[in-house]
Amino acid sequence: MITQRRTLLATGAALLATPRVVRAQAETFRIGALNPVTGAGSPYGSGMQRAILAAVEAINAAGGANGRRIEVFSEDTQTSPQAAVLAAKKLIEVNRVRAILGTWSSGVSLAVIPLTNDADILLMHTSGAPALSTPPANAKNLGYRFQATNDRFGRAFAEIAVREGFRRPATMAFNNASGIGNTEGFRRAWAAKGNRNGEHVVYEPNQPSYRAELLRVMNTRPDVIVMGSFLPDTTIILREWFQMGVPMKWIIPGWAANPQLVQALGPAVTEGIISVDSVSNEGSPAFAAYDAAYRRATNRPGLDNVYAAMTWDMAHTLALAIEQAKSFETAAINAAIRQVANPPGEAVPGFAEGKAAIAAGRKVNYEGASSVLDFDEFGDVTPDFGVFFIERGQINRRYVVKI
């Protein structure tokens, strides 16, 4: 019995060890794709992971970064901080990755960043929480955010409210870091412009009806309601508002006011809603390359998943920084990230072009698929915001707001 158990243990250990031996043929640069494949982030997670794999395929086809192929280890965060911490530990300790790409929700990124800091490796994420910019979370400046902060979204909302001539905005927020971040960013920016803020209602998720919250806001007679919301709750709120028959304008983030919303509610309800989203860098050659790769990998258009465009850019920025640094050390790569992503320099749309330019001794500026991707001193980007109006069931972009 005991010998059997030992044999079993030995076999198990051997099995565990085998793939590492097999993989060790040529030295690679290992990265972790840590994405929300299940849980609240599941509509985006697998697309994000596939975008990383597709980007790495393109990079390896161009000869790899600084002569090494990039190898991806994928994990699922389950959109849960606890599961993400164990997954990150595994990526760092067992797979020995040198960077982690694509954590999505703020809760997960805030839980993972102490680990990447300890291991002295990079974390590239798409979370909105402002706390990720500064110490203690970003104490070593190894964190990079490829998404606008919730605060920037709020500022964009305020710009739009001014431009559209609204006077008495009220706010409604889904009770999580993202929803509250959006509306508070708006209220701060709106107050900074010398205006007075209206009613502010925070509501709990997963309610069958939001009539009470809606009435509280409507009773103050605002001329626009600014939302920090998600798709399911927005659908219910707008339906209940429409049944009340009171005219109202809405400013809603793009992940809630999207084609699914129009499909669920119909053109009559959604007419005139203003939908705001960070615009992917749509006209750019980088976006075209990403779009083609995303369609190949998932059979869906690249515009479906703004976060996949961000993870595509993560892999490219990282590979270009390695190429620029001519090193695989974190400190050197970290120092090179702003060199390859920020102006000045020759605008490059992809890794192959960037590699050629670096080889020729020119300074490059990667213009990404998700935004032009210029990092500030906190490792944050400031994308442009598209302002979309829903008209007769169509979501049309009217203009772009820069903040």
Next chain:
Amino acid sequence: MEAYLAAIGIIAAVYVLLTLGLTLQYGLTGLVNFGHVGFFALGAYASALLAMQGVPLPVSFAAAAAVAAIAAWPLGLVALRLREDYFAVVTLGFGETVRLAITSERWLTNGVQGIPGIPRLFGGVGIEAALATLAAIALACAVAALMLRRIARSPFGRVIEAIRDNEEALKALGKDPARFKLQVMMLGSALAGLAGAFYAHYIAYLSPDQFVPLVTFYAWMAMIMGGVGRVSGAVVGAALLMLFLEGTRFLRDLLPGLVSEVEMASLRLGAVGLALVLFTLFRPQGLMGDYTRR
């Protein structure tokens, strides 16, 4: 590799502490507590907030257990009046109430933004700190397990098992079940609070969305797989649970290309569910359960 194993060990030990609390409450006394995560959350936040104010960690850990135990007192009073299914509903509601309170009291808990940068045990960086943390929590588990074993074999243990088996008969013998239930509720919750403190100072970031009912049910799964009412069952069950949740990660590394991460995530949950079904079918008393009874 060592640090990863230590990480699994620490999280598994957190579940051992949680499961030991449940073993005392349900396994020995028959109290159906579906709000375990509430006490876990109270302990985590209590210890984190105190430590952020500069309170030494041993004191904050003790405070975590104390806060959770005190919070269990009113719930224990309710327990005296409710039959077990109603009590289950009340505790489930309690767990959710704690989470909503944490979400709403932003002045204290920073609401949904959560608390980053919680001080970690033993400095927190490197393999030494991880192993020291593991040793500390393993010690806590061992002490708790021994304590529970002593309780189970003491006169007190015989009374609470009698409460589980036949409360009316016990009353007829002149014992007052209320006092015992209250003590059990508070003691089990103190263990959950202690688990919360270890969790908070290990993960170093707390937010309300970490304290969902799933945590309670993971502890229930561990208890059912290990063996209800067995102290060793709590340990084995929690280890088995982690094996299911974490082991599947390596399964995918061994079979590259065969299953995608999306499919693996579903397979992982399916495996846990299948294990639970098989356990109830073939080993209803759990892995470490008593063969001779039931």
